[in-house]
Amino acid sequence: MCAHYRTILTLEISAAQGCHVCLAFWDQLSDAEKEALRVEESKAMMNKEARKDDGGNVREDEKVKEEPRSEKEEEDYFEWLTFTILQRDEYCGGDYVLSLAFSGDGIDWGKVSARKDVALGLYVLQEITDDAAEPFHSVQASSTASEDSWATAMTWFQKCRSMHTACNENRDKPAWYPTRLLDIADIGSDDGLIRLIQTTEVATLSGPYCTLSHCWGKVHIIQLKRLPKTFREAILAAKRLGVSYIWIDSLCIVQDDLSDWFREAALMHKVYSYSLCNLSASASKDSSEGLYRNRNPRTLDTTRAELNVAGLGSSITTTRCEMHDYFFWKHNVSQCTVNRRAWVTQERLLAPRVLHFGRYQIFWECREHDACESYPEGLPSLFVAQTTTNFKALDPAVYAKRIAGEGRDVDADTASYRIWNAIVWTYSRTALTVAGDKLIALSGIAKRMMPTMDDEYVAGMWRKNLGSALLWHVDDKENIDSASLARPSTYRAPTWSWASLDCAIATDTPSERGLSIEVCDVVLEYATDDTTGAITSGWLDLCGFLRPMCLAQRDYGAGKRWYMVVNGTIVRPQDESLEEFDRLGPMLYFDVPPPYDEAFDSDNATQSLFFMVGRMPIVDNDYMLVLLLRLVDLEGKLFERIGVAVSGAGDDREMLLAAVDEETKRGLPCLRYENGQHTIRIF
Numbered sequence: 001m002c003a004h005y006r007t008i009l010t011l012e013i014s015a016a017q018g019c020h021v022c023l024a025f026w027d028q029l030s031d032a033e034k035e036a037l038r039v040e041e042s043k044a045m046m047n048k049e050a051r052k053d054d055g056g057n058v059r060e061d062e063k064v065k066e067e068p069r070s071e072k073e074e075e076d077y078f079e080w081l082t083f084t085i086l087q088r089d090e091y092c093g094g095d096y097v098l099s100l101a102f103s104g105d106g107i108d109w110g111k112v113s114a115r116k117d118v119a120l121g122l123y124v125l126q127e128i129t130d131d132a133a134e135p136f137h138s139v140q141a142s143s144t145a146s147e148d149s150w151a152t153a154m155t156w157f158q159k160c161r162s163m164h165t166a167c168n169e170n171r172d173k174p175a176w177y178p179t180r181l182l183d184i185a186d187i188g189s190d191d192g193l194i195r196l197i198q199t200t201e202v203a204t205l206s207g208p209y210c211t212l213s214h215c216w217g218k219v220h221i222i223q224l225k226r227l228p229k230t231f232r233e234a235i236l237a238a239k240r241l242g243v244s245y246i247w248i249d250s251l252c253i254v255q256d257d258l259s260d261w262f263r264e265a266a267l268m269h270k271v272y273s274y275s276l277c278n279l280s281a282s283a284s285k286d287s288s289e290g291l292y293r294n295r296n297p298r299t300l301d302t303t304r305a306e307l308n309v310a311g312l313g314s315s316i317t318t319t320r321c322e323m324h325d326y327f328f329w330k331h332n333v334s335q336c337t338v339n340r341r342a343w344v345t346q347e348r349l350l351a352p353r354v355l356h357f358g359r360y361q362i363f364w365e366c367r368e369h370d371a372c373e374s375y376p377e378g379l380p381s382l383f384v385a386q387t388t389t390n391f392k393a394l395d396p397a398v399y400a401k402r403i404a405g406e407g408r409d410v411d412a413d414t415a416s417y418r419i420w421n422a423i424v425w426t427y428s429r430t431a432l433t434v435a436g437d438k439l440i441a442l443s444g445i446a447k448r449m450m451p452t453m454d455d456e457y458v459a460g461m462w463r464k465n466l467g468s469a470l471l472w473h474v475d476d477k478e479n480i481d482s483a484s485l486a487r488p489s490t491y492r493a494p495t496w497s498w499a500s501l502d503c504a505i506a507t508d509t510p511s512e513r514g515l516s517i518e519v520c521d522v523v524l525e526y527a528t529d530d531t532t533g534a535i536t537s538g539w540l541d542l543c544g545f546l547r548p549m550c551l552a553q554r555d556y557g558a559g560k561r562w563y564m565v566v567n568g569t570i571v572r573p574q575d576e577s578l579e580e581f582d583r584l585g586p587m588l589y590f591d592v593p594p595p596y597d598e599a600f601d602s603d604n605a606t607q608s609l610f611f612m613v614g615r616m617p618i619v620d621n622d623y624m625l626v627l628l629l630r631l632v633d634l635e636g637k638l639f640e641r642i643g644v645a646v647s648g649a650g651d652d653r654e655m656l657l658a659a660v661d662e663e664t665k666r667g668l669p670c671l672r673y674e675n676g677q678h679t680i681r682i683f
Contacts, residue, residue: 008041018298021100024121024325027359095382096125096307096321124382125307125321139300139361139373145233145292149362150240152376153355156364157241157277160353166367167352176274177245179264180252181209184235185244192224194235196251208276209245210238213347228287234279237291237355243276266530269350269444278351280344282336283359291357299360300374329383332358332372333365334391342430342437346444349394349423367392394423395448416452417465417510424460424472424498428505435488436534438499443532457532458522460499466519470542471508471614471625472498473589473644487592494524494538495640496682501591508625514616517544517627520679539638539683544612546668546678547660549628550604551588562588564611564645566655573651586626586647586656593643603630610668611645612680613656623648626656629682637669639682 012034015026029037100121141148160167170176177199186192199205212234224232231248238246254260264271272278281291303323309316325331333356338344348354348365356363361373370379427442439460446457456463461470493499498507524531524538550565563585564571572585594600603609608631615625626645632638647653670678 008038016296018296018301020299020303020323020325021098021121021123023299024327024331025100028331095127096309097326098123098125098323122326124324124326125305126324126380126382128304128320128322138302138376139297142297143292143294144357144360144362149373152373153362153364154240155376156366156369156371157353157355160366160369164366164368169352170274175206176270177205177209178247178252178267178271181245181247182235182251183244184239184246187224187235187239194224194227207245208243209247209274210234210241210243211247211272211275211278211347211351212281213249213343229290230281230284230287233291234281237279238277241277247271247275262528262530262533265440266443266528266533268346269447272347272350272444273352273448275351276353278347278354280338280348280354280356282333282338282356282363285337293357293359295360302374324380324382326382328374329370329379332360333363340430342427342432343441345423345427345430346442348391350444350448365392367395391426394419394426414510416449417462417469420449420453420462421507421510424505424507428498428503432502435490435502436492438492438502439535440533442499443530446532459493459497459524459535459538461497463519463522465510466522466540467515467517468508468510468512468615470496470517470519470627470641471644472505473646474501474591474593475504475506476589476593491536493535494540494683495591495642496540508615514618514622515614516616517542517612517614519543537683539681541671541679541681542612543677543679544614544627545676546610546612546665546670546680547656548607548668549609549611551600551609552604553594556584562590562594564588564656567658569655571647571652571655573649575651585649586624586645586652588628588643588645590628590643591641608632609642610639611656612678614644617653620650621648624653624656629680631669632683634669637671637681639680641682 011022012026014022026034100123139148143149179199181197181199183195183197187194197205212231224235227235231251234248235246253264279291281287281289283293284290305321305323307319307321309319333339336356336358339348353364353366356365358372363372364370370383371377372379423442423445427445432438432441442460450457453462455465458466487500488502498505520541520543522538522540525536527534527536547566552563552565552570553560554563554570555561561584570585573583575583600609610629610631612627612629613624614627615623617624624647626647627641628643628645629639630642632640647656665676665678666673668678670680672679
């Protein structure tokens with residue numbers, strides 16, 4: 001382990017000069033986080049100086065307040081980046097790994113950022129076998145608008161159109177066009193008029209169109225120079241691809257007409273699936289920033305380093321390596337500005353090919369190839385296996401072909417549900433401007449999945465797999481922001497659907513194995529005739545073993561923790577000789593966690609809390625999954641879902657499955673009690 005920069009300024013300068021490592025860290029921070037970091041550093045340095053006497057030494061009265069530090073430890077207290085070289089890692093192809101971490105013990109990181117996924121880096125160090133090879137400079141241009149950048153993009157584009165079967169599935173199908181398009185045939189520069197056309201009224205309409213998504217006003221005949229910068233540059237980019245039409249949502253959907261918006265939203269799966277190419281303003285926060293960026297070409301160079309491998313299980317002391325940022329695609333594409341928008345998830349997945357105009361370079365993404373200016377021939381194999389790359393593998397058609405090509409015997413139904421779970425995982429980590437759009441912004445992907453699923457779509461889930469799908473839980477380590485912890489005021493899904501919340505979701509395995517609940521009936525009402533779109537109300541009837549419970553907080557470490565209480569006893573291992581960590585009991589994942597939901601005291605008093613075991617463990621190391629429920633209408637026997645509990649210990653299971661006398665079971669609130677099981681209604 002070794003320290004790197006000890007001031008934010010030197011770190012910032014190094015990033016600006018093209019150091020890949022410093023740049024990767026610095027770019028993860030928002031402008032607000034960078035400024036907060038500077039402020040916290042200033043406070044830390046002032047505190048450091050205040051601890052010293054006139055001679056520059058730490059005062060004796062300060063030394064007694066803490067563990068004594070050596071001179072080096074005193075300096076390291078304010079270091080910002082720490083490198084750790086790890087031994088060869090099988091997960092990273094057997095290469096050496098460089099781990100990067102923010103240290104800065106003198107900084108209160110909680111005052112800089114609420115995020116938990118920032119300030120980490122991982123570099124794969126691939127040994128260079130050709131000693132004569134010199135570092136190459138593959139990118140020379142200082143702008144992503146350069147002819148060099150466009151030449152690279154056109155190479156990807158032309159190869160894809162001529163050689164990729166999966167990307168050209170619509171080639172032999174009858175042409176399809178959106179309701180409206182922008183006719184850009186006569187545009188040659190920043191001058192010229194663009195016509196908004198009704199495609200059904202143009203007899204001579206022919207040729208492909210491109211897409212771009214941004215929100216902006218409503219007009220019919222538009223001067224190119226009066227459009228926002230992103231629109232202007234996207235139109236000219238589409239012309240470079242040889243097309244005469246482009247679809248931009250805010251110009252091709254009537255903005256003040258809700259019926260038109262619903263009608264067009266139901267066609268999104270076709271709008272993007274039939275587009276020639278989706279142009280993505282990946283680095284732009286709004287339509288004024290445009291597609292292109294100036295850059296330092298050095299940031300795109302392949303970095304080489306002389307690595308000291310003494311003590312790392314090698315017979316040599318040094319070796320030459322190329323450095324590859326393991327999170328390169330994640331930081332530059334998957335988590336770029338535009339791809340954090342919920343609507344863009346389906347735009348990116350459904351379009352056969354996407355050109356991402358990033359902050360430092362252009363990226364290419366199609367159903368058969370991922371590339372960028374740094375890796376124009378395609379991404380190195382160390383990237384390909386990651387979940388953040390090969391995004392289009394989530395397309396069911398692409399997935400099916402890949403499985404067939406690999407000769408794998410995979411159950412088609414299970415595979416489809418696994419793909420859907422991966423889509424939900426990705427989609428739930430994006431943000432919506434309008435909370436009510438949660439299901440609408442996903443409807444295009446649902447329509448794309450329907451032929452593969454051969455199943456009924458149910459509020460963001462699928463009917464045949466609904467039993468296990470109900471066992472999703474909030475991934476409390478990855479919530480987008482604190483606002484996501486509250487249930488949205490705008491209704492868009494029943495409480496049993498993950499789509500009722502605005503936070504990161506983790507799904508259960510799509511399997512009937514050990515499942516102990518059964519969905520008897522589902523009723524949903526929709527805003528339109530589109531059953532993949534907006535929902536106005538709904539409920540389901542669920543059959544299983546209902547049990548009463550309470551919820552209680554108890555001290556745990558320096559804080560508190562919630563526990564299930566059954567039959568007056570906290571559900572956790574009862575052996576008090578065990579360490580506190582070994583007596584945790586089930587992990588509770590609340591849909592709306594405290595302190596945002598403060599009703600547990602009154603719920604306990606009114607005996608309104610219940611649970612139903614959703615999945616039983618089959619073998620010893622299996623988890624038990626438990627639905628947590630609240631009775632909200634005793635007369636109507638209506639419940640709402642409030643969370644999921646995950647239990648892994650034998651004592652927990654025994655307490656949760658403890659026998660209940662027949663009289664108690666018959667007295668529990670339910671629609672029906674038959675054969676020892678309760679049927680309840682969850683809305």
